[in-house]
Amino acid sequence: MHYRQLHELSALIADGDLTSTQITESVLARISRIDAHLGAFSAVLADSALAEAAQRDTERRNGRSRGPLHGVPVAVKDLYEVAGTPATAGTIALADQIATADSTAVERLRAAGAVIVGKLKMSEGAFAAHHPELGTPLNPWGEQLWTGASSSGNAAAVAAGLCYASLGSDTGGSIRFPSAATGTTGIKPTWGRVSRAGMVEFAGSLDCPGPMARSVRDCAVVYDQISGPDPRDPVTSARPRPNLTAACDRAEQVAAGARIGIDPAFMEVCDAQTRATLAEAVAVLGDLGATIVEVTLPSVLDSVADWTPACAVEAAIVHRRAYEAAPEKYGDQLRELIADGLAMPASRYHGILRRREEFTGRMRAALAGVDALVLQVTGTAAPTAQHLEQIGVGPIWRDTIMLATCPINTAGLPAVTLPGAPTPEGDPVGFQLVGLHDTEETLVSLAQAIQNRTDHHRRHPAAHP
Numbered sequence: 001m002h003y004r005q006l007h008e009l010s011a012l013i014a015d016g017d018l019t020s021t022q023i024t025e026s027v028l029a030r031i032s033r034i035d036a037h038l039g040a041f042s043a044v045l046a047d048s049a050l051a052e053a054a055q056r057d058t059e060r061r062n063g064r065s066r067g068p069l070h071g072v073p074v075a076v077k078d079l080y081e082v083a084g085t086p087a088t089a090g091t092i093a094l095a096d097q098i099a100t101a102d103s104t105a106v107e108r109l110r111a112a113g114a115v116i117v118g119k120l121k122m123s124e125g126a127f128a129a130h131h132p133e134l135g136t137p138l139n140p141w142g143e144q145l146w147t148g149a150s151s152s153g154n155a156a157a158v159a160a161g162l163c164y165a166s167l168g169s170d171t172g173g174s175i176r177f178p179s180a181a182t183g184t185t186g187i188k189p190t191w192g193r194v195s196r197a198g199m200v201e202f203a204g205s206l207d208c209p210g211p212m213a214r215s216v217r218d219c220a221v222v223y224d225q226i227s228g229p230d231p232r233d234p235v236t237s238a239r240p241r242p243n244l245t246a247a248c249d250r251a252e253q254v255a256a257g258a259r260i261g262i263d264p265a266f267m268e269v270c271d272a273q274t275r276a277t278l279a280e281a282v283a284v285l286g287d288l289g290a291t292i293v294e295v296t297l298p299s300v301l302d303s304v305a306d307w308t309p310a311c312a313v314e315a316a317i318v319h320r321r322a323y324e325a326a327p328e329k330y331g332d333q334l335r336e337l338i339a340d341g342l343a344m345p346a347s348r349y350h351g352i353l354r355r356r357e358e359f360t361g362r363m364r365a366a367l368a369g370v371d372a373l374v375l376q377v378t379g380t381a382a383p384t385a386q387h388l389e390q391i392g393v394g395p396i397w398r399d400t401i402m403l404a405t406c407p408i409n410t411a412g413l414p415a416v417t418l419p420g421a422p423t424p425e426g427d428p429v430g431f432q433l434v435g436l437h438d439t440e441e442t443l444v445s446l447a448q449a450i451q452n453r454t455d456h457h458r459r460h461p462a463a464h465p
Contacts, residue, residue, distance in 0.1 A: 103198025180430025
């Protein structure tokens, strides 16, 4: 039962074949059995989850349904405020700050009937490294494999069957890296489509809350509940909300008439396995009737180089008070980033913002003639944690890890990450479909069409049957 897709489980609840209490008890038992070793959860909210599940069952018996999330156990990254718990953002510096209310995204999940079973570990402050005292979640597919940046606990929990969906966030790849690394699916929305209110920001002008689950349709179900305008976050889009669940039902039709962009030169940094994964995805779309078009992307080198200093300034604003009170509570990497942000001249940050505007315009022009772009997530298939330590944060890291992710945040574009053809050893390899602003419906339709014709999203790690 723990590897059912969310929409399948929802149907079983609606038909009365399972109760929310039965499912929640099963999930909590699995967390207790597996997560002491896996380390995906920062907090398990067993008592409140069981109370929520009981309430959902009562509502169901009384003829009330809140929708497709009614009674379904989900979990959220530990930078979302959940009333009565700390939103630690992966650092002990914020561990004593207890939330008095839910974040908007969590509030919307509850209103849609979801049962919140816990909060998930993340890298410190949503940057790259985990706090040394809090541990790093293991990849269920292999302990040597990278779990993928800040939404690592989300991906590990979904991949291991510890929840049916999760709420992550993406500032430079933190939905896409973990999804690709664990054979799961994630949606990084257009910036401003999902509210950041009640979320501990990393870099607010880049942060994108979004869903992570086992399939495109499951992510679509969650996205449809959490997206939309929010007066608590004035930058949220007032444009009509897309219906991504309905977009899944139009998958084959959309794919048949789509124009799919590829940039062979951009993919030259990829290893052979990653190129094979991308080639399979392009071939599937071509077989569905899509037209494959070569495009030329603008240089992303300035965008990649600017990403860390931009995050430094915005993270310094978020953490300044806690940092100045107790800098020793931060791990080395985030502490150094905050210090750099506090020391950065305004003129340098202004230059970053000017280059961001220019790059966004160039990306719009490059993608103007296509419906979606097929792109790697990382240029190295199934990277190991040891490999990442060896290459360090330098040119190889830039070209094979960050090249295809943080520029998408820079331009505020949406992306869907889904599993593609795995390595010969069976390790997950993901790829992304990227589109212009507000093209989530098209991207989801195309991703669903691929999952209709492949079964990579149905694979599960053998270590956690």
